[in-house]
Amino acid sequence: MVDIASYDKLYIGGQWVEPSSSNTFEVHSPVTGELLGSVPEALEADMDAAVAAARDAFDNGPWPTMPAAERADAMQRLLDLVYANADELAQLITAEVGCPILFSHFGQVGAAAMVLDYFTNLTRTYEFESVRPGMLGPVLVRKEGVGVCAGIIPWNVPVFIMMLKLAPALASGSTIILKPAPETPLSGMFLAKLVDEAGFPPGVVNFVPAGREAGEHLVTAPGVDKVSFTGSTAAGKKIGALCGERLRRCTLELGGKSAAIILDDANLDEVVPALLPYGIMNNGQACVAQTRILAPRSRYDEVVDKFTEAMAALKVGDPAEMDTDIGPLIAERQRDRVESYIAKGISEGARVTTGGGRPDGLAGWYVEPTLFADVDNSMTIAQEEIFGPVLAVIPFDDEADAVKIA
Ligand code: NAD
Numbered sequence: 001m002v003d004i005a006s007y008d009k010l011y012i013g014g015q016w017v018e019p020s021s022s023n024t025f026e027v028h029s030p031v032t033g034e035l036l037g038s039v040p041e042a043l044e045a046d047m048d049a050a051v052a053a054a055r056d057a058f059d060n061g062p063w064p065t066m067p068a069a070e071r072a073d074a075m076q077r078l079l080d081l082v083y084a085n086a087d088e089l090a091q092l093i094t095a096e097v098g099c100p101i102l103f104s105h106f107g108q109v110g111a112a113a114m115v116l117d118y119f120t121n122l123t124r125t126y127e128f129e130s131v132r133p134g135m136l137g138p139v140l141v142r143k144e145g146v147g148v149c150a151g152i153i154p155w156n157v158p159v160f161i162m163m164l165k166l167a168p169a170l171a172s173g174s175t176i177i178l179k180p181a182p183e184t185p186l187s188g189m190f191l192a193k194l195v196d197e198a199g200f201p202p203g204v205v206n207f208v209p210a211g212r213e214a215g216e217h218l219v220t221a222p223g224v225d226k227v228s229f230t231g232s233t234a235a236g237k238k239i240g241a242l243c244g245e246r247l248r249r250c251t252l253e254l255g256g257k258s259a260a261i262i263l264d265d266a267n268l269d270e271v272v273p274a275l276l277p278y279g280i281m282n283n284g285q286a287c288v289a290q291t292r293i294l295a296p297r298s299r300y301d302e303v304v305d306k307f308t309e310a311m312a313a314l315k316v317g318d319p320a321e322m323d324t325d326i327g328p329l330i331a332e333r334q335r336d337r338v339e340s341y342i343a344k345g346i347s348e349g350a351r352v353t354t355g356g357g358r359p360d361g362l363a364g365w366y367v368e369p370t371l372f373a374d375v376d377n378s379m380t381i382a383q384e385e386i387f388g389p390v391l392a393v394i395p396f397d398d399e400a401d402a403v404k405i406a
Contacts, residue, residue: 002091006037010046011192013053014202020045025182030098030328031364039185042208044217050206051223054148054175057203064145064173072123075170078198079116093187098328099282100319112163119167145174147225150218154231155183155330156285159191165228177206179218183330185209255385256287259406262303264296272306283327284389292382294402297395304373304393308353311369316359326389328364335365338388345372345381377405
């Protein structure tokens with residue numbers, strides 16, 4: 001079991017600083033409910049301090065103006081630390097999120113390292129300056145960092161998504177304030193420790209775990225040049241509107257309801273085991289999860305039977321064990337949400353072929369891997385993101401119909 005640290009300070013301006021209030025986020029294990037650790041909750045005043053630090057680091061340098069190769073060296077130091085601490089970080093994320101440890105290794109930490117590795121190399125090779133022909137003679141084109149970035153992070157893939165925002169900001173010479181979600185501040189602060197150890201100039205990277213209100217304060221803070229948000233569609237609409245009012249650059253990565261199309265000549269013995277991990281990835285709490293399985297009407301029953309069999313055989317249990325396929329959902333409220341979708345699917349006429357309830361003998365926030373057959377694409381369970389281990393098999397007539405449904 002990983003040794004989980006609690007924190008009593010925020011990471012702002014290259015230092016561990018006292019938070020403005022005594023508010024904390026407590027993180028409880030989704031498996032046992034026990035307290036894993038706590039982290040200070042950043043409020044508006046802390047956001048202002050983080051923005052001021054990031055602003056100063058961008059406006060007064062040296063980060064944006066130093067040779068790109070030096071920025072890449074600092075990024076490489078962070079990458080080396082991510083590799084050196086990969087096992088511990090993966091165990092921490094599994095403890096905090098409840099995702100199977102195998103997924104933590106490749107989907108949480110490995111993916112984060114891959115992104116940082118990519119941007120570190122890009123920083124070394126990118127043509128930040130070039131001369132191009134212009135109407136009145138040669139023009140020097142210089143690509144510069146956008147400025148102070150705010151990264152708003154969801155709980156499901158916390159470190160990978162932080163890295164998707166951090167690595168390009170670092171590469172371009174921007175500075176950043178990362179706001180981990182209240183559910184996963186421990187992995188956020190673990191990354192803050194690695195950033196601190198890697199040694200960036202003060203204020204280049206700041207970590208302020210916070211809730212919605214302080215998050216909105218950050219999104220609208222006058223010193224922020226760019227907002228990058230990953231999370232729910234509802235929050236994305238709000239953040240997009242706030243940025244629109246300010247003509248502030250904004251990137252939104254929101255929810256999903258991806259479809260996998262199985263064609264009528266598919267070898268189901270190969271396709272089903274290949275597809276299933278994408279459907280139930282991260283216990284189904286993934287924006288890219290392929291949760292709608294589109295099956296040709298001629299082979300519909302066969303597809304349903306194969307998926308039913310495969311889902312019933314999944315190992316549900318302790319996410320810290322290497323052979324566990326499905327762990328608990330992040331929180332009780334998430335389990336309530338998934339169960340309400342299962343009830344809705346049944347009430348709208350879909351048929352549960354496996355699962356549908358809670359597994360016996362497991363106390364955490366578990367839901368059985370659940371397959372729905374007889375699903376029409378207009379049903380709620382086919383239209384809305386469930387964010388749990390629940391898949392729906394939808395019939396199609398021909399390829400054009402499949403594409404339309406997808
Ligand atoms: P959420 O929208 O509730 O929260 C995401 C983050 O935004 C959290 O840090 C939260 O504190 C913050 N937040 C919420 N409202 C805010 C506001 N008004 N102003 C500023 N910050 C605000 O989402 P969640 O429940 O943490 O994550 C699950 C969702 O994220 C799912 O819908 C999932 O599909 C989506 N997601 C998308 C991607 C992607 O790449 N497209 C990746 C992962 C997750």
